[in-house]
Amino acid sequence: MPRFFLDQDQIRNRFIVLTGEQAAHMKVLRMREGELVTVCNGSGTDYRCRISDVSADQVCLVVEHEEPSDAEACVSVSVYMAYAKGDKLEHVIQKATELGAAEILAFPSSRCVVRLDGKTREKKLARWQKIAASAAEQSGRGMIPAVYALDSYEAALGRAAQAETALFFYENEQSHTLSSALSAKLTSVALITGPEGGFTEAEVDSARDHGMQICTLGKRILRCETAPLCALSAVMFAAGEY
């Protein structure tokens, strides 16, 4: 059954009217009267709807049934990734959304080559949020992960350290594994990974001071866009998602 997100405002009544792009989208899918679609409010509720009318420029839906989405993860994982070159961050936003991340946060660190100023940042953020929405729709999620661009490294550490399990991945850490860092029952997890050039020792010390666990992701050096997705996949597995 096709699924797509609508603003909660549009779902207030039992009848939903789609116009413009939304109606065009239904037509691309060749949806007809009587067929079922799932509408999600992006905050965890799914609405099963039947198409009641298809006209030239609008499509009408009737809400038949409403239920909590069953595609959300049992653990809330925040993915913190340092600014990276090219489209790596976009790649991670798309994949982390598929893999069930609750939110994705980009942050600067001393070896980040990429810096975002005010205007570029706003534009990038809008684009990133769109990528998350599209990946959430395609993967059948009930929520769209929020994407943030944090101002400083310290802001990232301070925020991440509030998670019940706050993990910082460092390629020179050899003994403390992700596995030993995870508790039996996971509720909220923060994962911090670095930029292309890695973290400085001072940055690692600062993370430790914030109470984060410094962990290894094994003996192989992972690229900056591989590490967060590897860690996220493993945490979801450890939480019993698959």
Place this chain on the structure above:
Amino acid sequence: MPRFFLDQDQIRNRFIVLTGEQAAHMKVLRMREGELVTVCNGSGTDYRCRISDVSADQVCLVVEHEEPSDAEACVSVSVYMAYAKGDKLEHVIQKATELGAAEILAFPSSRCVVRLDGKTREKKLARWQKIAASAAEQSGRGMIPAVYALDSYEAALGRAAQAETALFFYENEQSHTLSSALSAKLTSVALITGPEGGFTEAEVDSARDHGMQICTLGKRILRCETAPLCALSAVMFAAGEY
């Protein structure tokens, strides 16, 4: 310390002479006499070498020490991925190499849009093997995973089913999790994932007939390039790699 692969033929003596591209590569890295580099034979042995001479068109190395690579995984994982559109297979080859896969095998299935005939196949294979070699070098691996292009779906099933743990991921499987499919001690694991359009029911039945376990990767629909890397990350985690 910089690492790179050489053919075993080049490492037969205690003295290694690099010419052409290899010598140029060392110069790009600004390596000088007396500095250390690690040479790998691509089959699991690392050689620590000291640069003894840098001249206009060649660089000479002296082997000081030889030891088994410590970056190889404790479990042998074969990643079987159906042919996919665009550069998805290249992406998976690069990432699966970083994540420690032992080999990567592409295969056709009935919903694959992409088909490879003889000549294109040879060209693609050469390119894929190069991507694996480059990713192995960058991630510090001791082995370059072999990349194969299999002729048929049946060939993929027959080969994969020989692994001690043979797993087939299907989006309509809901109860049998990857976690329940894995034994406590993993030695060899095969992971099969499908193309953009997924597997047909007949293909799933055939996999079951071959003795493969049909598994879910959770409640979210993963793209065809995300599923193998998610499964591989989880298997490496379960095997105690991180």
